[in-house]
Amino acid sequence: xxxxxxxxxxxxxxxxxxxxxxxxxxxxxxxxxxxxxxxxxxxxxxxxxxxxxxxxxxxxxxxxxxxxxxxxxxxxxxxxxxxxxxxxxxxxxxxxxxxxxxxxxxxxxxxxxxxxx
Amino acid sequence: xxxxxxxxxxxxxxxxxxxxxxxxxxxxxxxxxxxxxxxxxxxxxxxxxxxxxxxxxxxxxxxxxxxxxxxxxxxxxxxxxxxxxxxxxxxxxxxxxxxxxxxxxxxxxxxx
Numbered sequence: 001x002x003x004x005x006x007x008x009x010x011x012x013x014x015x016x017x018x019x020x021x022x023x024x025x026x027x028x029x030x031x032x033x034x035x036x037x038x039x040x041x042x043x044x045x046x047x048x049x050x051x052x053x054x055x056x057x058x059x060x061x062x063x064x065x066x067x068x069x070x071x072x073x074x075x076x077x078x079x080x081x082x083x084x085x086x087x088x089x090x091x092x093x094x095x096x097x098x099x100x101x102x103x104x105x106x107x108x109x110x111x112x113x114x115x116x117x
Numbered sequence: 118x119x120x121x122x123x124x125x126x127x128x129x130x131x132x133x134x135x136x137x138x139x140x141x142x143x144x145x146x147x148x149x150x151x152x153x154x155x156x157x158x159x160x161x162x163x164x165x166x167x168x169x170x171x172x173x174x175x176x177x178x179x180x181x182x183x184x185x186x187x188x189x190x191x192x193x194x195x196x197x198x199x200x201x202x203x204x205x206x207x208x209x210x211x212x213x214x215x216x217x218x219x220x221x222x223x224x225x226x227x228x229x
């Protein structure tokens with residue numbers, strides 16, 4: 001299995017809802033990432049998990065709560081979002097540094113299109 | 118400061134024509150450079166990846182070049198097709214762990 005999967009593909013939620021985005025990979029990667037991407041902009045890094053521990057939080061508001069239950073799964077819990085949080089949310093994974101024949105590679109999932117009403 | 122800049126910001130070409138996209142970077146220490154194609158509303162898909170010692174890498178009609186001395190890369194698309202319409206993102210990885218630097222992308226539109 002050489003892909004990153006994300007569910008759901010589309011999500012519409014109200015500002016008072018609680019929802020979760022899910023990301024999964026079975027490539028043995030030990031780093032996983034959440035990105036937020038607005039239209040016609042490059043992805044913006046939100047969180048990085050390395051060996052199931054949160055290693056980078058790019059000053060993301062607390063209404064976004066990441067969780068890494070195991071080495072294959074990454075969740076993003078959403079609560080009390082704002083309309084401006086509407087975006088494409090991308091998950092990515094990469095092998096541990098020093099592996100993959102010396103290439104530090106990142107693999108992306110197809111994304112979840114989130115709309116906050 | 119680690120940065121990745123791409124040009125042009127957008128490009129419109131006729132179907133069947135060739136085009137070249139540019140990527141300049143200041144990322145150090147350099148690990149590799151990757152070109153991604155991203156269709157609207159979809160995740161980025163890798164086209165090529167090049168390490169320090171690789172000057173050129175091809176993937177079908179896509180050919181990427183890398184000049185590690187000048188810190189420049191290009192992506193050449195040959196005989197463009199309507200399906201090539203997408204954003205092309207250059208991502209440079211630093212050799213310091215999980216650090217990836219994204220360019221702002223080039224939006225390519227191929228018209229019949």
